[in-house]
Amino acid sequence: MNLREIGEFGLIGRIASRVTTGPAVRIGIGDDAAATEPTPGRLILTTSDMLVEGVHFDLSFTDPYRLGRKSLAVNLSDIAAMGGEPRDFLLSLAIPPGLSVEFLDRFAEGMLSLADEHAVALVGGDTCRSPAGLVISVTLHGEQQPDSIVRRHGARPDDRLFITGTVGDSAMGLELLRRGEREGWAVERHLDPSPRVAAGRALAAAGLATAMIDVSDGVVADLGHILEQSGCGARVEAALLPRSPFFREEAGRVASSPDLLALTGGEDYELLFSVRAEREHEVAAVLRGTGTTATAIGSITAGSGVTVVAADGAELALPRGGYNHFANGM
Amino acid sequence: MNLREIGEFGLIGRIASRVTTGPAVRIGIGDDAAATEPTPGRLILTTSDMLVEGVHFDLSFTDPYRLGRKSLAVNLSDIAAMGGEPRDFLLSLAIPPGLSVEFLDRFAEGMLSLADEHAVALVGGDTCRSPAGLVISVTLHGEQQPDSIVRRHGARPDDRLFITGTVGDSAMGLELLRRGEREGWAVERHLDPSPRVAAGRALAAAGLATAMIDVSDGVVADLGHILEQSGCGARVEAALLPRSPFFREEAGRVASSPDLLALTGGEDYELLFSVRAEREHEVAAVLRGTGTTATAIGSITAGSGVTVVAADGAELALPRGGYNHFANGM
Numbered sequence: 001m002n003l004r005e006i007g008e009f010g011l012i013g014r015i016a017s018r019v020t021t022g023p024a025v026r027i028g029i030g031d032d033a034a035a036t037e038p039t040p041g042r043l044i045l046t047t048s049d050m051l052v053e054g055v056h057f058d059l060s061f062t063d064p065y066r067l068g069r070k071s072l073a074v075n076l077s078d079i080a081a082m083g084g085e086p087r088d089f090l091l092s093l094a095i096p097p098g099l100s101v102e103f104l105d106r107f108a109e110g111m112l113s114l115a116d117e118h119a120v121a122l123v124g125g126d127t128c129r130s131p132a133g134l135v136i137s138v139t140l141h142g143e144q145q146p147d148s149i150v151r152r153h154g155a156r157p158d159d160r161l162f163i164t165g166t167v168g169d170s171a172m173g174l175e176l177l178r179r180g181e182r183e184g185w186a187v188e189r190h191l192d193p194s195p196r197v198a199a200g201r202a203l204a205a206a207g208l209a210t211a212m213i214d215v216s217d218g219v220v221a222d223l224g225h226i227l228e229q230s231g232c233g234a235r236v237e238a239a240l241l242p243r244s245p246f247f248r249e250e251a252g253r254v255a256s257s258p259d260l261l262a263l264t265g266g267e268d269y270e271l272l273f274s275v276r277a278e279r280e281h282e283v284a285a286v287l288r289g290t291g292t293t294a295t296a297i298g299s300i301t302a303g304s305g306v307t308v309v310a311a312d313g314a315e316l317a318l319p320r321g322g323y324n325h326f327a328n329g330m
Numbered sequence: 331m332n333l334r335e336i337g338e339f340g341l342i343g344r345i346a347s348r349v350t351t352g353p354a355v356r357i358g359i360g361d362d363a364a365a366t367e368p369t370p371g372r373l374i375l376t377t378s379d380m381l382v383e384g385v386h387f388d389l390s391f392t393d394p395y396r397l398g399r400k401s402l403a404v405n406l407s408d409i410a411a412m413g414g415e416p417r418d419f420l421l422s423l424a425i426p427p428g429l430s431v432e433f434l435d436r437f438a439e440g441m442l443s444l445a446d447e448h449a450v451a452l453v454g455g456d457t458c459r460s461p462a463g464l465v466i467s468v469t470l471h472g473e474q475q476p477d478s479i480v481r482r483h484g485a486r487p488d489d490r491l492f493i494t495g496t497v498g499d500s501a502m503g504l505e506l507l508r509r510g511e512r513e514g515w516a517v518e519r520h521l522d523p524s525p526r527v528a529a530g531r532a533l534a535a536a537g538l539a540t541a542m543i544d545v546s547d548g549v550v551a552d553l554g555h556i557l558e559q560s561g562c563g564a565r566v567e568a569a570l571l572p573r574s575p576f577f578r579e580e581a582g583r584v585a586s587s588p589d590l591l592a593l594t595g596g597e598d599y600e601l602l603f604s605v606r607a608e609r610e611h612e613v614a615a616v617l618r619g620t621g622t623t624a625t626a627i628g629s630i631t632a633g634s635g636v637t638v639v640a641a642d643g644a645e646l647a648l649p650r651g652g653y654n655h656f657a658n659g660m
C-alpha cells in the first residue's frame with residue numbers, strides 16, 4: 001500500500017490507533033497542539049533528536065521496527081542522563097517517495113513498543129513528504145524535581161567516574177554491519193540500544209551522581225563535555241572500561257586497537273557519571289533492580305582534558321575530539 | 331565561512347549566544363535536555379512542525395531571515411489556535427553540504443527576532459548533516475488554564491463563524507513568487523506570516539471561541555477539521571471572506587476564480603473560530619488591541635461538510651479536500 005492512497009490523515013490515524021496514553025495526557029493526537037498535565041513541583045525536561053537517512057541510519061542495515069525503537073531510545077537516553085522520568089513525546093516524519101505504509105506501520109510498532117516499556121505516550125507531531133531520504137525528529141518530555149536533576153557541570157576533583165553497561169559494542173556492531181553481518185550481540189546493540197532510564201532515575205533519586213551524560217559520541221568525547229562544564233580534568237584507566245564478552249572475543253576482528261574502539265566508539269547510550277569518592281560504595285546498591293550495573297573507570301582530576309592510561313601505566317594517545325557531524329561533505 | 335570549520339558545537343554556540351531567556355527557563359541550551367518551570371495550574375501545550383526544502387520552502391523564493399521567522403511562526407500559530415501562551419521552543423536542523431555559516435546566522439537572527447516579539451525562548455534542539463536539502467523541525471511549548479483551552483470540537487449548529495485578518499494572500503503570494511515576483515503585500519504574507527497569538531489568547535480568555543483552528547491548508551479544508559470533530563456542517567458566504575486591498579486588485583491576475591483562491595488557498599495562518607450567536611457582538615471588543623480584527627463569514631449548521639454560497643445565492647462547487655502532502659510523487 002502506498003501513502004498516496006491513505007494520505008497524511010490516514011497515516012496519522014493508523015499511528016494514533018496504536019497509541020496508549022495515561023491520565024496526564026489531556027489532549028493527544030488530533031488537535032492543533034497536545035496538552036499535558038505537569039506534576040506539581042517538578043520541572044519539564046525536553047530533548048529533541050533528529051535522525052536522517054544516510055547520516056544516522058542506513059535502511060539496508062536496519063529494519064523499520066528497530067529503527068522506530070532506536071529513534072525513541074536516543075531521546076530516552078537524554079532524559080535518563082538528566083535523571084528524569086520520561087513522560088510523552090512527539091514524532092515528526094519527512095517521508096520519501098516510495099516508502100510503503102507497511103514500513104511505517106512497522107516503524108510505529110517498534111517505536112510504540114519501546115514507548116510502552118517506558119510508559120511514555122505519543123501525543124503529537126507532524127508528517128510531510130521528503131524529496132530525498134527519510135527524516136525522523138522526536139521530541140521527548142520528562143519530569144524531575146528541581147533539586148534532583150543531574151547536570152553536566154557538577155563534577156569535582158577526586159570524584160570517581162562510572163559508566164553503566166558495556167562500551168564499544170555499538171561501534172563494533174556498525175563496523176560489522178558495514179562488512180555485511182546482520183546479527184549478533186554488537187549488531188543488536190547498535191540497532192536497538194537500551195536507554196538507561198531506570199539507572200538514571202535511581203542515581204538522581206539517591207543524589208549520587210554529581211554530573212552525568214549519556215554516551216552518544218564516545219566515552220572520551222562525552223566525558224569531555226562533563227569536564228568542560230565542570231572545569232576539571234579526568235584520568236581514565238583503559239583496562240577498566242567494561243566490555244561485553246562478545247567485544248572481548250571479537251573486537252580484534254574490526255579494530256587494530258580494541259582499547260581505542262571502547263574509548264571512542266559512539267552510540268552505546270550508556271550513562272557516564274561522577275560520584276563523590278566517599279559515596280562510591282553506594283553505586284552498586286542504588287543500581288540494583290535497574291537492569292544494569294556500573295563500573296568505576298577512573299577519577300576526576302584538577303586541570304582539564306581526558307588522560308587515558310593503558311594497563312602498563314603509559315599514557316594513551318587519543319584522536320582529538322569526537323564525531324564531527326560536519327567533518328565530511330560540507 | 332563553512333560549517334566544517336566551526337563544527338556542530340561552534341554552530342550551537344553561535345546560536346546560543348543570541349538567545350534571550352526568562353526565569354522559567356531553568357536549563358537552556360547545552361545540557362542533555364532543557365528544563366523549564368511550568369506555571370502552577372496550567373497545562374503544557376506542545377506542537378511540532380517540520381519544514382523541508384523543496385516541499386515547504388524554496389530557497390530561491392525566500393531569504394534565510396524570513397525563513398527563520400516563518401519556521402517559528404507556523405508553530406506559534408498552532409499554539410494561538412488553542413488559545414495558549416507560547417513559552418519556549420526547540421530547533422532541530424539537518425543542514426545540507428555547502429550551506430554557509432552566514433546563512434545560518436541570518437536564519438537564527440530571523441527566528442530569534444520573532445521569538446523576542448512573542449517572548450519565547452529557544453531552549454534546545456539538535457543539529458546534524460543532511461545529504462540533500464535543509465530540514466527544519468521546531469517544537470514549541472505553550473501554556474493555558476485547562477478550562478480556557480480552545481479545541482476543534484466545540485462548534486454547535488447556529489454558532490457564527492469568524493476569521494481573523496484576510497485570506498488568500500499567501501496562496502496568491504506563492505503564485506507570484508513562482509512567476510518571478512519577489513516583493514509586495516502577498517509575497518510578504520507568504521514569506522513572513524503573522525501568527526495571531528494575541529487574538530487567540532484574547533478569545534480563549536473571554537471564553538468566546540467554541541472551536542478554533544489556524545488556517546494552514548485553506549479555509550475550507552481547515553473548517554472541515556472543526557466540522558468533523560464537532561459533528562456539524564457549515565454554510566459560508568464567499569462574498570464575506572475578508573480580502574486585502576491588494577488581493578481585491580490583483581487576484582484576478584493569478585486565479586480564474588479569486589473566490590476559490592480565498593476559500594482554498596493555504597498558509598494564511600489566520601484563526602478560524604466559532605462563537606455562540608448570542609455572543610457574536612462581543613468579538614470586536616475582545617480582539618481590540620490584539621493587532622487584528624475578525625470577520626463573520628457564515629454559520630455552523632446541522633449535518634456535515636462545508637456549503638459555500640456565492641453572492642447570487644448559488645452553491646459553489648469546491649475541489650474536494652485540502653492539500654494532500656502525499657498526493658504527488660509517492
